[in-house]
Amino acid sequence: MAVDLPRHGAAPSRSSHPDPRLERLLAHPALWRAGSAARVPVWPSGFAPLDEALPGGGWPRSGLIEILPARWGQGELRLMLPALAAITSRSEARWCVWVAPPLQPFAPALAGAGMALTRLLIARAPPHARRAAALWAIEQALGSGACDSVLAWAKDAPARQIRRLQLAAQRGNALGVLFRPRESAREASPAMLRVALEPRRGGVRVTLLKSRGGARGALDLRWEDHERT
């Protein structure tokens, strides 16, 4: 399943040492190891192989991540959907804001996948000044503290703006997901995590381009991995 994923970055809880004394020492909460520097609170992604590869074992709870599909509609939303379903269905769930989605989200499918529609808020940017308004809305939503997650579709966002979004996400303790075209992988980005997507039959190939405190590499996910569990 994991294609060429280097394993040295796995979380310490999963690694086992032969010496129990060393194990005990390493389990001390004050001890941080280089490979597991990012002990961040996370949302499980819903795909076990992906959780293993992501720093901390899932999508970060506060911070900005980028998902870069080669083309819209290649499974980028489906990749997030199990996590979104889990996030929105908690009793203390905050908003899940979608800023400037390219098409109309189909409510029956979202509800069928387990998303709570009562937590979903869709913000449409006005046609004039679309980019500026959308970036503003993303930053407001991320920084407001009223959102668990903010999904945004941004064609072109300068790195400086993305840095602002990353700071806003940390301020508002929210997960920001920025869907950007594959070409923007060439630009540097301050996002915590950058994930490229390519469709595969019955699934998707996820390439971790950047992963703060985690491993890099590619792995194939099958949709059934989630659907069966």
Next chain:
Amino acid sequence: MNVPRTMDLFAPADAPASLPARSAPQTLVRPVAPREAPRRSTAPSGVPLWLGVHVPALAAQTAVDASRILQSLATRAQRFTPRISLAPPDGLLLEVRSSLHLFGGVEGLRRAMAGECAQLSQTATLAFAPTPLAALAGARAGRPFEVLDTAQLTGSLAPLPIAALRWPEELIGRLACLGVRTIGQALRLPRAGFAQRFGAARLADLDRLTGRADDPRERFEAPVRFRRRRELPCESASHALLTAALRPLLDELGRFLAARQCGVLALEYRLWHRHAAPTCCVLRLGTPLADAAQLAQLLEERLRTLALPEPARACELRAGLPVPRVVQSSGLWQPGERGGLAAASGVDLIERLRARLGPEALEALALVPDHRPESAWRVVKPEACLASEAGTPHRPSLGAGHPARASGVGAHRFAVRPLWLLPQPRLLRQRDGLPRWRGALRLEGEPERIETGWWDGRDIARDYYNARDMHGRRLWLFREREPPHRWFLQGLELLNLSDTP
């Protein structure tokens, strides 16, 4: 203690000779002081306590200015008590017995009220007394005057100068000729003789002063709608200056609303120009708001997108009718924290996004029990979500909660459905009877038939196919059952609903 006895000797007990004539008072503040009150040793809670406010500087102002300042002072004072009376031109009366505890006693109230006066750059002398007239006289005398108990009132009034009663100069002169210079000396005069010499109205004044007679006061009613205009220091089109000019107006509005425990649903910020017609910036809110800082934030977002024809010279803030607002208790946890509810800041976010993106820019989705993809959902206002949030914790998946949710998903339960819907189905080109969209498409699986809808005139008859394009995307197509059997693309990113938990 012989002063009260003298008064008793000459008491024609019920002798309020005449009540002051008033122009149709609508609401009267009627002190409920019982006649026995002076004999009690401790002040019962039913006895009113008046805070008299005297603003000496107002006497020098023009009548219009003085009345404006007095009105705004009264509006500010409404946070202490609803029972406020104006004593023009330079006095204000607040009945504060029931507010003492909340505002930290006499000292706390005195400090708070002095603070309100200082906000208007006025200095005032304050006095506490069980009757309104005594409170005013005490304040005008300018000495520390604090009488909480009716029993001590007459004694405490005695050293005050008679001029504090604001009687006509000529009368005060005549009293001075008799050697009467203080209120105590006036009270010691025989009642019958006093009334004969100086008029029954003056005797009634003294009775009201000491609490022997009722002293009904007209209650101050602040204007119903908020409306303030302010000239700008210079003509300007600068956003920063216009926002700065807005702040004091909004602060005033915030106090105005707080006194009424109300919020506003609509605000209008008007900018006046030298030549052009005034520019209006209207803010409409989903829920009543009263917080000045929040309103400022929203209005500033609107201002940012406003185009001015020319520099503005004055600005005006008009609020819609105040709407009663239920003040919700704030939670122990902040919204970002574990256990913190998002309700309050959720509303805040909605308003802020709406202010900049437009009133229709925010939407939420709801399910409709229908089998046709176009009719199986609808756009609702986000407030609908807030309403449902207030109830029990919702269940995400099928089942309880929204009735539409259960049945709406049920119709699509064992099917493949797209996550994205095109706004309009897109007509696809065909080659050899097969659809093409930016290249050849490969059809997968069995078609699914969705038809009928005669009841609302949107009858459909379609065979839905799953397809995969050359980029590996999964598409949702349909073919019309009627000739000419056209192909349409309707959705993207398919999801197998029967497999999801």
